Amino acid sequence: MKLLIIIPAYNERENIERVVDNLIQNYPQFSYVVVNDGSKDDTAAICRKRGYNLIDLPVNLGLAGGFQAGMLYAEKHGFDYAIQYDADGQHRAEFIEPMLNECEKGFDIVIGSRFVSKKKPLSMRMLGSRMLSAAIRLTTFRKIKDPTSGMRVYNRRMIRLFAHHTNLSPEPDSVAYMIKSGAKVSEVQVEMDERIAGVSYLNIPRSMFYMLRMVISILFIQVFRSPVRLKDIRPEEKG
Amino acid sequence: MSDTLRIVLIVASVLCLLYMLRKISQSKVRIDDAIFWIVGSFVLVIISIFPQIPSWCCDLLGIQTPVNFLFLFMIFILLVKLFYMTIRVSQLESKVKELSQRYALDHMDEKEEETDET
Numbered sequence: 001m002k003l004l005i006i007i008p009a010y011n012e013r014e015n016i017e018r019v020v021d022n023l024i025q026n027y028p029q030f031s032y033v034v035v036n037d038g039s040k041d042d043t044a045a046i047c048r049k050r051g052y053n054l055i056d057l058p059v060n061l062g063l064a065g066g067f068q069a070g071m072l073y074a075e076k077h078g079f080d081y082a083i084q085y086d087a088d089g090q091h092r093a094e095f096i097e098p099m100l101n102e103c104e105k106g107f108d109i110v111i112g113s114r115f116v117s118k119k120k121p122l123s124m125r126m127l128g129s130r131m132l133s134a135a136i137r138l139t140t141f142r143k144i145k146d147p148t149s150g151m152r153v154y155n156r157r158m159i160r161l162f163a164h165h166t167n168l169s170p171e172p173d174s175v176a177y178m179i180k181s182g183a184k185v186s187e188v189q190v191e192m193d194e195r196i197a198g199v200s201y202l203n204i205p206r207s208m209f210y211m212l213r214m215v216i217s218i219l220f221i222q223v224f225r226s227p228v229r230l231k232d233i234r235p236e237e238k239g
Numbered sequence: 240m241s242d243t244l245r246i247v248l249i250v251a252s253v254l255c256l257l258y259m260l261r262k263i264s265q266s267k268v269r270i271d272d273a274i275f276w277i278v279g280s281f282v283l284v285i286i287s288i289f290p291q292i293p294s295w296c297c298d299l300l301g302i303q304t305p306v307n308f309l310f311l312f313m314i315f316i317l318l319v320k321l322f323y324m325t326i327r328v329s330q331l332e333s334k335v336k337e338l339s340q341r342y343a344l345d346h347m348d349e350k351e352e353e354t355d356e357t
Binding site: 220221 | 263267269270334
């Protein structure tokens with residue numbers, strides 16, 4: 001059982017040390033890799049100074065490209081599981097273990113969900129989440145309670161798939177596509193913190209465009225895509 | 240709008256849609272880039288099924304025939320798209336430039352290290 005924590009970081013100089021130091025000190029049983037996505041600030045310099053395990057992308061590729069670099073690393077080094085973990089401190093490390101335990105039961109993707117046993121608040125922020133849940137339910141007949149959660153554990157065949165596929169990004173539409181392809185997806189209750197420092201990438205117009213993109217992708221594109229034949233994926237032998 | 244134009248529009252937009260979906264399933268187009276074309280062909284299908292929409296726009300803008308409105312509308316959309324593509328190409332070029340410079344400089348260091356050792 002080997003888990004890689006993939007930490008995509010873009011301009012996270014204020015958060016990266018706190019987040020990674022917490023993982024190193026309190027969770028030494030897990031491996032991690034920071035993917036610096038061409039940050040304009042000194043995120044990479046901080047990581048190098050502190051001796052972190054770092055993939056330093058020379059240009060900005062966006063979250064999908066950065067995460068994929070982490071998945072390629074996971075595949076190359078023969079990890080069994082990989083988790084996406086935010087560099088801004090929103091994800092809490094104590095929930096990695098229960099998510100991993102769930103994934104070991106034979107699930108392909110385990111989502112760290114805020115709303116398994118808790119109710120989704122009726123706010124504007126959660127309207128988008130509700131729309132995505134409805135779209136996924138409509139196309140896959142599965143209820144995903146927290147589709148926008150970025151905290152997801154992937155197993156070995158998912159690592160192999162996500163590392164090489166052009167159109168698989170760590171987003172809700174890929175989760176829908178994977179469900180449609182027959183992947184087993186589960187949700188585990190987690191709590192998330194508000195971002196402590198720095199600014200969020202998502203402002204109101206950006207998040208509206210993001211929701212529109214996701215809904216169109218789930219309703220009109222993923223439905224027509226031919227499913228991935230998961231049974232054909234053979235993880236390469238180590239070494 | 241004439242019936243022939245309507246039929247041509249419907250057939251063309253449906254074909255466009257099917258072609259795009261096929262290319263996406265072959266992983267040749269990124270979904271982000273395909274969304275423009277899919278939304279575009281949906282709009283075309285809607286316009287060809289309900290020609291009242293362009294007619295209504297014509298009355299509103301004082302344009303004589305719906306076909307003229309369609310030309311204006313399409314050319315405008317394509318201009319915006321072209322401008323957007325120009326930005327994308329520029330960004331891509333500077334990224335490729337940055338990458339090759341970085342690659343070349345990194346390899347220079349490696350060679351220096353090799354010569355140091357010998």
